[in-house]
Structure formats: structure tokens, C-alpha cells
Amino acid sequence: MPRRRMHMTGADGAALRAALRELRTKLDVPEEFGAEALAEAERAAGDPRLPELDATDLPLFTVDPPASVDLDQAVHLAKRSGGGYRVHYAIADVAAFVSPGGALDTAAHQRVSTLYFPDEKVPLHPPVLSEDAASLLPDRTRPALLWRLDLDADGRVEATDVRRALVRSRAKLDYAGVQRAIDSGTAEEPLALLREVGRLREALERERGGISLNVPEQEIVEHDGGYRLVYRAPLPAEGWNAQVSLMTGMAAADLMLAAGTGILRTLPTAPAGAVGRLRRAARALRIDWPHHVPYAELVRSLDPHRPDHAAFLQECTALLRGAGYTVFTGGYTPDPVVHAAVAAPYAHCTAPLRRLVDRYAGELCLAAAAGAGVPEWVVSALAALPKEMAEGTRRANTAERESVDLVEAALLKDRVGDTFEATVIEVRDREPLVGTVHLEDPAVVGRVESPAGRPLPLGERIRVRLTQADPGTAKVLFAPA
Numbered sequence: 001m002p003r004r005r006m007h008m009t010g011a012d013g014a015a016l017r018a019a020l021r022e023l024r025t026k027l028d029v030p031e032e033f034g035a036e037a038l039a040e041a042e043r044a045a046g047d048p049r050l051p052e053l054d055a056t057d058l059p060l061f062t063v064d065p066p067a068s069v070d071l072d073q074a075v076h077l078a079k080r081s082g083g084g085y086r087v088h089y090a091i092a093d094v095a096a097f098v099s100p101g102g103a104l105d106t107a108a109h110q111r112v113s114t115l116y117f118p119d120e121k122v123p124l125h126p127p128v129l130s131e132d133a134a135s136l137l138p139d140r141t142r143p144a145l146l147w148r149l150d151l152d153a154d155g156r157v158e159a160t161d162v163r164r165a166l167v168r169s170r171a172k173l174d175y176a177g178v179q180r181a182i183d184s185g186t187a188e189e190p191l192a193l194l195r196e197v198g199r200l201r202e203a204l205e206r207e208r209g210g211i212s213l214n215v216p217e218q219e220i221v222e223h224d225g226g227y228r229l230v231y232r233a234p235l236p237a238e239g240w241n242a243q244v245s246l247m248t249g250m251a252a253a254d255l256m257l258a259a260g261t262g263i264l265r266t267l268p269t270a271p272a273g274a275v276g277r278l279r280r281a282a283r284a285l286r287i288d289w290p291h292h293v294p295y296a297e298l299v300r301s302l303d304p305h306r307p308d309h310a311a312f313l314q315e316c317t318a319l320l321r322g323a324g325y326t327v328f329t330g331g332y333t334p335d336p337v338v339h340a341a342v343a344a345p346y347a348h349c350t351a352p353l354r355r356l357v358d359r360y361a362g363e364l365c366l367a368a369a370a371g372a373g374v375p376e377w378v379v380s381a382l383a384a385l386p387k388e389m390a391e392g393t394r395r396a397n398t399a400e401r402e403s404v405d406l407v408e409a410a411l412l413k414d415r416v417g418d419t420f421e422a423t424v425i426e427v428r429d430r431e432p433l434v435g436t437v438h439l440e441d442p443a444v445v446g447r448v449e450s451p452a453g454r455p456l457p458l459g460e461r462i463r464v465r466l467t468q469a470d471p472g473t474a475k476v477l478f479a480p481a
Helices: 014-026 035-046 103-111 127-133 175-184 189-208 236-259 272-284 295-300 307-320 356-370 376-382 385-415
Strands: 006-009 060-064 073-079 085-092 141-151 157-174 217-223 226-232 262-266 324-328 419-427 434-439 444-449 461-470 474-480
Touching (some): 014 385, 035 103, 035 127, 060 175, 073 189, 073 236, 085 157, 085 236, 103 356, 141 236, 157 175, 157 356, 175 236, 189 236, 189 295, 226 385, 236 262, 236 356, 262 356, 272 295, 272 307, 272 419, 295 307, 307 419, 356 376, 356 385, 385 444, 385 461, 385 474, 419 444, 434 461
Parallel strands (some): 006 217, 444 474
Antiparallel strands (some): 073 085, 085 141, 141 157, 419 434, 419 461, 434 444, 461 474
16 A cells, blocks of 8 residues: 655646656556547536536635646535534536446546646546536536535434535635635635534544545655655644535435445454554654553544654554445445444445446435435446445555655655654564664665665664665665665
8 A cells, every 4th residue: 555645736747747648658557538438528518417416606615736627626614593504515416427338427437536746647537627627616616426415413323315406616726825824814604614513523533433634745855956755744634525425425325225225435443463563653753652542542643744663654554554345235234334443334426437336326415415316327337346446446546656666766866865853663573683674765665685794773773775766676775784
């Protein structure tokens, strides 16, 4: 599983971009859509299937990274007159553009998800749809799946509805701007409520034992005429926005379970060995983890701005391994049913522009909310979806992991022989000379191999020498200095 998502920020880096293009070729990434799929996308963009319900009077807004144009979700929050909150959450209606069995549908099943590389993304759907006609861009009327979630004063969902509607976003906001507006007190009520509702949902997450990992992203930034790797800790606003998506995914799971047909995102409880490995990493990073403190409680206490905490959060992603999709029909309760990190049943349904399964989950929820039958094209595809999504997820993880390795090697290739301050965060149980070190500057997590007779000191800060960094052929490798 990749340690973190990596972005290039303000850097041209022609040589690095060329290496990333070579990586995509090596991974056989399908960057170009076929002529038939592109023609179908153009036709659908000009003539989508539009719903009768008009909800364009709802002042929705989107919150995404500044450069994003594939906007899956738009939100509006309000207080209810009798207490509590009403959240409207519009999700791009990809099924209004993609016909089952058509060339676009076939391409989506081949791609499964949008692939993210440091320099670009390889989209699930042609940009004429994902970045234009189907995207919830501001001041554009779009077909959407409009969720209405009524919450009590503590943020618990009391009632759920979802139906097709025409929507019109009023503003495209970014996380930094949202954070500034909320912190300064200048945000209007619908935006200010994002913090209020987000914090309530975070409290409920703590109550049920769930956990959200605020893993820092790795960025490539310009520095003194060259480039460097740095970590970027997520803003609180990103977490509040994610809680709305998480809440909708939980509501979707409840709808499908009540209807007896659906597809859930599931994750088994982490095995004891994985938790034990994390405890060793915590000791290595001097993070106090008393035995009586649950893992979720420890993670919530961490500050992603601190390098040692950031390193530990990256190691925590190992507990997300084993996630999959569980299909159920015929009204029975599936096994497994719970996503261990969410600590509740959960479904992927809020990112259909970027993830194949969400289009199907949306249709299942529409049918459940209306008490109607599930469309045949959805039912016939369900059995194959878990395997398709698993293969797509593996491809996405490989792309991200190899991108990290390539970029680290490319940006360090001229520093072979240099020494760095590092912390030994892992030593292999049966190979005490092999482990992992965390560098704070540059922001690198890499393999370290010690000479014979010098076991690595787990948890110690040591100086390491870079012994290899060859983009495309060899990952970064360190040795004790």
C-alpha cells in the first residue's frame, strides 16, 4: 500500500515528468480512450438523461483542492427549525451519461478508478464528462443524486432520502480558503456549519470507535533552483468535509442493508501481528502508547505537523490492508458487514467520477429509498464488481507506490554519498540488519541496510548515508554512516 499521495507543486521538472511518463508506459496505463468511447462521451455530454426534479434553487457549494475540476460532490448545510441540521449532498450522476454495455461503460470497467501520479491523473471517464459535463462545476446546471440527511442536535442521522435532481453549485471553494473563512468568523452559515457538523460527526466517530487517518501528503516543491520533498499536513476543514462524505457512505450502507441488496466497503479487524508492528514503530518514534489506550484513541491524539507523528501515521496505513467489497442479495445480512476503521457498515458512493463502484451503489440507494426494484444492469454487474474493484485498487496502489519510489530516487540521485539525520522506525524481526528509516528533510521513508555485525538500533536517531538512488532501476537505499 502506498505510504502517501504525492503531488508536484509549482515545479516543471521536465526530466522527472519524462520518467513518470515512462513509468506509465511500463505499467501499461491506458491513458487514451478509444474513438468509440470518446464519441459516445461527446454525444452524452450534449444530451444527458435529465431528471424531472429541479433543485437548482439550493445554494450548494463544493470544497476541493484548488486545481480540481472533476467535482463529484456539492454540499449545503442548514439548521432545522425544530433543532438539529439538514445536510443536502449532491453527487454527480454518472449514470445520466454512461449507458450500460456501451463503449464508455466498457472503458470504465477496464479502468475501474482514476489513477493519480505526481504530475497528472489518468481519469476513469473522458475529461469531456469528468471535468466538464458531469462535474458539479459552479454556475452549471447538472444532473445529480441529491441526498437529504436530517441530523439531530448531536449529529446523528435521523432520516435519509436520495433522489435524482437537477442541481446548480454556487461556488467552488478550496480547503485553505474554507479554513481561513471559518477561522476568521467571516464564513456564512452554510459554510460555518461545516465545522459544527464535522466536529459532531468526529465526536460520534470517537464514540463508536472509528478512526480517520490524517496522513500527510508528500509534495515536490521548488527550492533554490532545484526541488525538494516536503510533507503537507491536512487542514481541519479537510477532515470536516470528509466526515460529510463518510456520513453519506454510512447512510448508503444502511439503505442497502434495509433493502436487502447492495455492495459494501468492508475491512476486517487488523490482526494482532499488524498492531504489534505498529507498537514497535511507536516505540521507535518515541510515541507514548500505553497498553490500555486503544489504537483509535492514540491516532486521534497525534499531530500530523510533527515529523515523528507524521511518520507514524504513514505506518498506520498498513492497518487498512485487506479492505474489500462485499456484495449481498436476497435480503440476507452479509459477512463481513462492517468496515473496521469506520466501525460501522459503510459504502463507497460519493465519488462516481473517479471510482466505478460508486455508480452502482448510487443506483442501489435510489432504488432502496424509493422502494423500487433495482435496475437489471446493476443486478447483473454486482457479482463481478468486488474482483474488478480489487484489481483496480491493486493497480492504483502500484502506480502510487512506484511513483513515490521513482520521485524519491530522481530527486536524490545527485546526492548519493551524502549523509542525513534519520530515525530507525522498523527493523525486520529475522533480519536485524535490514529496516526502514524516516528522514525529516527531505521527506523520505526508505530502506536501510547495515553492515554485518551492526544490528540496526530500533527507535534511535542515526546518521545514514545514501548509497543508491537510480530512478527507474533502483529505489533509494541507505546505510548507517
